[in-house]
Amino acid sequence: MIIPKRIWAVTLGLSILLLMPFSALIGALFSPSNAIWDHVRETLLPTYLFHTTLVLVISVTLATVIGASLGFLFARRAFPAKKWWRLALILPLAIPSYVYAMITADLFSITGLVGRTLAEFGVGVSLSWMNIPGVSVMFALALYPYVFLLTESTLRHHGTHYETAAAQLGVGPLKVFFKITLPLVLPGIMAGASLVAFEVLNDYGTVAYFNIPVFSFAIFDAWFRLGDLTTALRIGGYFIVFTFLLSWAMDRLKKPRGGRLETPKAPLTKLKKPKRVMAWMGLFWLLTTGIPILQLIHYLTLAPLPSGLFMALFRTAWVSAFVVAIILVLSLVLMQPLRRRRMPVIRMASLGYVIPGSIIAVSLMGLTRDLDVISLGFLGGSFLRYSVAIVIFAMVIRFLTLGMNALTSGYKKMGVRYSLAAQSLGKSWHQTLRQVDIPLLRESLISAGLLIAIDLIKELPLTLMLRPFGFETLSTLVFRSMQNEEIARAAGPALGMIGLSAVALIFMMKERQSDARN
Amino acid sequence: MKTLLFTLIFGVVLLAGCEGQDTLVIYTDRHYETDDAIYDAFERETGLSVEILSASADELIQRIQSEGETTPADLLFLTDVGRLERAVDADILTPMDATIVAAIPERYVHPDAYYTGVTKRARVLVYHPDRVDASELSTYEALAEASMAGRVVIRSSQNVYNQSLFASLLDLQGEAAFDAWLSGLKSNLARRPAGNDRDQAKAVFAGEADVAIMNTYYMGKMAFSDDPYERDVARALEVFFPNQATTGTHVNITGLGVVKHADNVEAAEALITYLLSENVQNVFAATNYEYPVLESATVHPYIEAWGAFNEQTIPLSRLGDLYPTVSMKVDELRFDQ
Numbered sequence: 001m002i003i004p005k006r007i008w009a010v011t012l013g014l015s016i017l018l019l020m021p022f023s024a025l026i027g028a029l030f031s032p033s034n035a036i037w038d039h040v041r042e043t044l045l046p047t048y049l050f051h052t053t054l055v056l057v058i059s060v061t062l063a064t065v066i067g068a069s070l071g072f073l074f075a076r077r078a079f080p081a082k083k084w085w086r087l088a089l090i091l092p093l094a095i096p097s098y099v100y101a102m103i104t105a106d107l108f109s110i111t112g113l114v115g116r117t118l119a120e121f122g123v124g125v126s127l128s129w130m131n132i133p134g135v136s137v138m139f140a141l142a143l144y145p146y147v148f149l150l151t152e153s154t155l156r157h158h159g160t161h162y163e164t165a166a167a168q169l170g171v172g173p174l175k176v177f178f179k180i181t182l183p184l185v186l187p188g189i190m191a192g193a194s195l196v197a198f199e200v201l202n203d204y205g206t207v208a209y210f211n212i213p214v215f216s217f218a219i220f221d222a223w224f225r226l227g228d229l230t231t232a233l234r235i236g237g238y239f240i241v242f243t244f245l246l247s248w249a250m251d252r253l254k255k256p257r258g259g260r261l262e263t264p265k266a267p268l269t270k271l272k273k274p275k276r277v278m279a280w281m282g283l284f285w286l287l288t289t290g291i292p293i294l295q296l297i298h299y300l301t302l303a304p305l306p307s308g309l310f311m312a313l314f315r316t317a318w319v320s321a322f323v324v325a326i327i328l329v330l331s332l333v334l335m336q337p338l339r340r341r342r343m344p345v346i347r348m349a350s351l352g353y354v355i356p357g358s359i360i361a362v363s364l365m366g367l368t369r370d371l372d373v374i375s376l377g378f379l380g381g382s383f384l385r386y387s388v389a390i391v392i393f394a395m396v397i398r399f400l401t402l403g404m405n406a407l408t409s410g411y412k413k414m415g416v417r418y419s420l421a422a423q424s425l426g427k428s429w430h431q432t433l434r435q436v437d438i439p440l441l442r443e444s445l446i447s448a449g450l451l452i453a454i455d456l457i458k459e460l461p462l463t464l465m466l467r468p469f470g471f472e473t474l475s476t477l478v479f480r481s482m483q484n485e486e487i488a489r490a491a492g493p494a495l496g497m498i499g500l501s502a503v504a505l506i507f508m509m510k511e512r513q514s515d516a517r518n
Numbered sequence: 519m520k521t522l523l524f525t526l527i528f529g530v531v532l533l534a535g536c537e538g539q540d541t542l543v544i545y546t547d548r549h550y551e552t553d554d555a556i557y558d559a560f561e562r563e564t565g566l567s568v569e570i571l572s573a574s575a576d577e578l579i580q581r582i583q584s585e586g587e588t589t590p591a592d593l594l595f596l597t598d599v600g601r602l603e604r605a606v607d608a609d610i611l612t613p614m615d616a617t618i619v620a621a622i623p624e625r626y627v628h629p630d631a632y633y634t635g636v637t638k639r640a641r642v643l644v645y646h647p648d649r650v651d652a653s654e655l656s657t658y659e660a661l662a663e664a665s666m667a668g669r670v671v672i673r674s675s676q677n678v679y680n681q682s683l684f685a686s687l688l689d690l691q692g693e694a695a696f697d698a699w700l701s702g703l704k705s706n707l708a709r710r711p712a713g714n715d716r717d718q719a720k721a722v723f724a725g726e727a728d729v730a731i732m733n734t735y736y737m738g739k740m741a742f743s744d745d746p747y748e749r750d751v752a753r754a755l756e757v758f759f760p761n762q763a764t765t766g767t768h769v770n771i772t773g774l775g776v777v778k779h780a781d782n783v784e785a786a787e788a789l790i791t792y793l794l795s796e797n798v799q800n801v802f803a804a805t806n807y808e809y810p811v812l813e814s815a816t817v818h819p820y821i822e823a824w825g826a827f828n829e830q831t832i833p834l835s836r837l838g839d840l841y842p843t844v845s846m847k848v849d850e851l852r853f854d855q
Contacts, residue, residue, distance in 0.1 A: 036842075043849045111720035116747070130712035211674040211712040211854055224576040225676050225845055227604060302744040306551065365584050386581070465581075469543060469571035469590065480549040480572060485714045485736065488744045489551075 003336050004429055011337050014330065015349035018397055021363035022355070025240055028233035036228040040235065044218065048235075052214040052242075055136050055207075056197055062140035063196045067147025068189050072181070073277070074148075075155035078268040085281065087502075087509055090145040091289050094501030096458040098205030099478060099494050101138035102487065104292045105129035105210070113295065135210045139200050141288045146199075147192030154188025155181070186253065191405075194250040201243060202356045204461065205482070215239045216356050229362070236359040243354040293498070299491035306477050306489055313496045316473045319388070320456040320500075323395045324449045330396065331403035331448075332433065332441075339411060339419075353401030357461035360394050364466060386468050394462040399452050406451075410444030411437075443511070450508040454501045474500070542785045543569045545578040546595035548772055552805035560792050566785050575601040575678070582610045587779045592786040595636075595774035598678040600685065602633045602773050603838025611775040612783075618791050626771050626811045628835060635771030635834075636793050637808035640827065641683045642767060643758040644737065645729045646722050657761045658687060658768070661729070662702025670703065671718045671727040674711045675848040679733055683768045684848070685840035689832050690765050697847065704853050711854050716740060716748065723751040733770075738807025738820055759827040766830040771811065 033041075070089060074082065092100060106112040109129055110119070128134065162184065166176045207217045215235065223232035271277055334350065337343050352360065368390055418440060422432040438445070460475040467476070474493040481490035544557075549572050557568040573581070575596045582589050582605075594611065596602050605611050611632045619627045619634045626635030643655055654665065661670050672680065688696045708727035718730035719740065734757070741752035759767045774793070776786045792798055799815035802808055807818050816822075848854070 039846055039849065043846075047852075047855075110724040110726060111717070111747075113747075115724075128709065131710065209713065211676070211710070213854070221676060223580075224574065225681065226842065227576070229580065299745075304744075307554070362580075365581070386585075464573055465577055467571075469569045476572075483547075483549050485716045485739070486744075 018349035029237035058136035059139035063144040067144040071151025097142040146195040150192035299488040303488035350404040352397040361465035406448030592780040600838040633775035635773040669728040735807040766828040
């Protein structure tokens, strides 16, 4: 396959641009140590490491169990109103995890609505969520849909071919599950689990409110409380090493095993006791999603809407759409050289997802300052710094990973044969991309775009730290009310986010259905 | 492709914000909606327009530092004296005209007028009268005594309000007594510190604990909350001002200073004057349940009903210097674990 020289140059340039912010973190790792760092290393770091690991293990395991079971159920069994169930069960994705955790933990605590109601009937709830198991359960309930979606789509792509064959050869259903289904679906489960893991690692709001000292908390703690940004960046540097190792380990587990047969879709087995299963599912949904959303709606009736809500809604929508478009185009371009050879620099450049937004923001602050100094003469001082352009650039850095991952697997599925055929028939690189690749990658592009959009709608730290003044999005409005301990006033923008994400989710579902029909 | 490129360029150009000449820019970690009404009134009176950028105090300090001379910020308005001191140390503020703050008690103003307090809040004890007799309460120090075992709640020691309370007590008690007090308090806690100030009051209401340490205005906010449950909580609990016979109750300020590289010093000082005027001081007290710094201003009747109280007299500016020591101590004690 022929890729023009300029594309190589462009992709290399883009990668370096995307990598620049991280130089600050790596630099901090090698800066001389000071008293604050010594204090952090001696008294806090072991705790951070231990707690981070513990929260990750519990939340990822729980999210995986819930998500994978649902994924299996949806991919392998038929039952009524399935598409509505699916939409309902992925709805937690639309709620920022810190809003979700605060509301749900409160609801089921002694001071919350459910706890209080139970107390009226003499049932005392003294369940405390403000601890490591509590925060992990909250993360699992907020994030399991990632595992659910990816498990389901992996299973559906595999068809039931192997399972049927094994069953016909007299293998029991449990053995079929562990020997055949599970190995087939493991890459999908792990892909979902790693999304959960990185979302957990990126979270700051929840762990700060629950007061759980984990890595992301440590970064802010060093910066805000101990007043030392260098130590904060240094913790960020170690954090990146930690997450790179984690992502490398997870990638190894994501590698698809065995061959793959594209089989005609067999009709799904009917669920044996649909009513009972649906009752359990309904109860689970009501407790973990329905009641929290009802609580938000209830709050909405208590407090006035914050001013500027509709402007924020509009702004969130267009920024998200704009960034999704850039990420998809950029991923397409960056993928081209990767189809020819391994290019670690591009892979590195698209690892932003493993780095907490706040760290990207701090790195960019330093970088834009230097750029503005250089450009002082002709752009008039602070052209870049704290502009929407830089917010968008930061979002691209952070979420490019999702676009690249989707296209990597999309291209893998597609292979090079179509592109090669097109080029040997005289189509240029550009025409091949437009007329062959993009139509074939349509499904990957759309589902990646929507997944990114849902993340962007919730995005807080980058926007908060890099935005120009007056630039309020739904998440900054939520943040403001939460800071004031006025949860009721966060309900309007929070529901706005859920609404926007729900639109994206419905599109995603529609797209899948039309894809399944074709 | 061309359309896309065009959209990109157009978008970036459109978005590169411009700041007008008559615009006053405030960086603040006070996010109260009630403040917006005050700024609106200021805009109407002066014809200037006010722009707000809200984020956490340290992010704002960092941002002004990194913006250097090109900073659009004219004023920095923060909710904790320790953070204001940090801003002074970071060399991002400039002294204001001292005549502006002439009417404000000396205690709430930086000695060189780098910042002035605008409102103040006391960190008090809130208790449930069914389970606690007021005679059981006396001082912050007494919360560490054996009689309080398992009865006290407080939010995270990482929080600025606690940092500044702890710093004041460290200053007053001396290091050895403070260490003993802090570990006594930790062993008396009913639960691991977590949640925000209102959560501590709710825990007392629900019977998880008997006494909470929290800021006064949150009681006001709960008493007039949108949420009926919060109103119940505030109605059921009582406020106690500790250390009245000894060193006084801890008081923190929210305050603001002029940014060193402000473009609009005159307008910035006009806004400070406005915020310290009696009318606006009354508004702060009436809408946000804070204590005004101007002594002639009126306190909200709900807050007034608690009566007058003695405040700590140590200079507020000293607290910021003690933050690092306090931080090390709470970490070593693992206060939050």
